[in-house]
Amino acid sequence: MNAVSPPSRYAAGYDQAVRGDAITAERYISKEWMELERKNLWPRVWHLGGVLAELEEEGDFIRHNFGKESIVMVRQADGAIKAFFNACPHRGNRLVLGDVGSAPRLTCSYHGWQFSTDGTLVHVQDPDDFPGGNPCGKVHLSELRCETFGPFVFWSMDPDAKPLLDWLAPFPERLVGYGLDNWVRVLNVSADCDFNWKIIRDNFNESYHLPTIHPELSTFINDGLPDTLFEMYDSGHNAMWMKGHQATTRADHVSGEVPAPLDEIAAAWGIDPAAYRGRTHVIREAVIAAKRKLGAERGYKNYEQMTDQQLVDYFHCTLFPNLTLTMSPEQCQILRTEPHPTDPEKCVFQHWVLVPPVAGMAEVMTPVGMVPLAHAEHSHSRYGDGVSLGYVADQDLSIGTSQQQGLNSRGFKGCILSNQEKRVQRFHELLDDMVHARI
Ligand code: FES
Ligand SMILES: [Fe+2]
Numbered sequence: 001m002n003a004v005s006p007p008s009r010y011a012a013g014y015d016q017a018v019r020g021d022a023i024t025a026e027r028y029i030s031k032e033w034m035e036l037e038r039k040n041l042w043p044r045v046w047h048l049g050g051v052l053a054e055l056e057e058e059g060d061f062i063r064h065n066f067g068k069e070s071i072v073m074v075r076q077a078d079g080a081i082k083a084f085f086n087a088c089p090h091r092g093n094r095l096v097l098g099d100v101g102s103a104p105r106l107t108c109s110y111h112g113w114q115f116s117t118d119g120t121l122v123h124v125q126d127p128d129d130f131p132g133g134n135p136c137g138k139v140h141l142s143e144l145r146c147e148t149f150g151p152f153v154f155w156s157m158d159p160d161a162k163p164l165l166d167w168l169a170p171f172p173e174r175l176v177g178y179g180l181d182n183w184v185r186v187l188n189v190s191a192d193c194d195f196n197w198k199i200i201r202d203n204f205n206e207s208y209h210l211p212t213i214h215p216e217l218s219t220f221i222n223d224g225l226p227d228t229l230f231e232m233y234d235s236g237h238n239a240m241w242m243k244g245h246q247a248t249t250r251a252d253h254v255s256g257e258v259p260a261p262l263d264e265i266a267a268a269w270g271i272d273p274a275a276y277r278g279r280t281h282v283i284r285e286a287v288i289a290a291k292r293k294l295g296a297e298r299g300y301k302n303y304e305q306m307t308d309q310q311l312v313d314y315f316h317c318t319l320f321p322n323l324t325l326t327m328s329p330e331q332c333q334i335l336r337t338e339p340h341p342t343d344p345e346k347c348v349f350q351h352w353v354l355v356p357p358v359a360g361m362a363e364v365m366t367p368v369g370m371v372p373l374a375h376a377e378h379s380h381s382r383y384g385d386g387v388s389l390g391y392v393a394d395q396d397l398s399i400g401t402s403q404q405q406g407l408n409s410r411g412f413k414g415c416i417l418s419n420q421e422k423r424v425q426r427f428h429e430l431l432d433d434m435v436h437a438r439i
Pocket of ligand 1: 088089090091092093108109110111112113
């Protein structure tokens with residue numbers, strides 16, 4: 001029997017070798033694996049901690065709870081941002097208990113120790129009662145690396161981590177055209193979920209599930225394999241360019257009427273969908289032309305610096321190990337899962353949406369419907385309690401619990417992956433090497 005190899009799905013120069021290691025259930029369900037990740041993975045990567053819009057003034061702070069850790073990022077007098085472990089050096093109490101705040105000093109609620117914004121202890125009760133003398137000025141909060149990119153602030157526990165912009169490469173360069181710096185986070189939702197964080201990570205590393213889990217995307221996003229551009233980078237980050245404003249080539253959407261909602265999207269740009277009957281695949285080019293012509297007067301100042309591809313397509317960036325950015329000219333979606341503090345079969349899912357500020361626009365469409373075009377407060381729920389986390393995200397999450405259950409079966413022998421799921425394979429091999437301290 002002749003085995004036929006499918007073609008590489010990766011852009012020239014952006015394929016990566018994989019070994020074909022077995023991906024068994026252990027990494028999704030065992031406490032030992034979770035502990036290895038806690039020791040060898042999470043301390044070595046950069047984490048997206050929040051948005052700069054919440055750190056405008058000196059003393060503004062944000063908190064990011066991550067697994068068993070909690071990190072506080074604080075705006076300094078000189079405009080820099082510092083990150084600290086959220087643990088009082090006195091006897092370990094958590095200092096900051098809310099998501100955001102602003103204060104000239106961080107004050108521990110146990111014995112009242114106070115720290116200046118740069119993390120220096122500046123006030124204690126009974127300062128003369130310490131064997132080494134007054135500890136003020138000598139004791140500091142434990143500091144971490146903290147750097148920014150666009151509207152975002154990141155932290156890392158690794159003093160030797162690459163500078164953030166190098167670690168994010170090639171995305172800072174690839175994302176320049178979108179002009180993300182002044183985008184506004186209009187949605188900030190999260191939920192406790194009953195599955196391992198990697199379940200959703202795997203989901204974002206493949207588009208094989210689009211026709212089955214998100215069938216309604218097929219009329220305006222072309223997920224046909226020959227039409228999609230996949231890239232894998234040395235760093236472990238991946239990307240996928242999917243053509244937007246074009247129906248999938250998995251089915252014949254070309255010869256008939258322009259399908260909904262592409263007809264409405266085209267009409268909104270002054271294009272008559274009836275004129276594209278029988279050639280719906282070229283409406284994408286008409287939208288590019290219309291956006292070039294009308295974008296600036298509609299307030300989309302960022303269109304000018306975008307490539308044609310950026311104007312109409314979806315740039316899906318999966319960063320190792322757990323951060324995803326899905327870009328369109330009008331929306332940046334941040335989707336990620338983070339580990340539960342103790343249970344490998346649970347995680348926290350987060351969904352942020354950022355949009356460009358458009359003068360005069362009061363509301364904006366997001367995956368949860370229309371919301372004010374203004375900075376959003378964080379809201380947290382439990383998945384399954386009826387709160388939407390975005391209609392596409394809800395579909396992805398709907399599989400999480402049942403996949404976790406299936407992975408617990410003695411009958412599951414390990415994943416059988418298609419060629420287009422090679423990013424999943426590579427992710428797990430890199431993860432395996434990191435958690436076992438081989439790299
Ligand atoms: S633990 Fe913070 S002041 Fe005592
Ligand atoms: Fe999905």
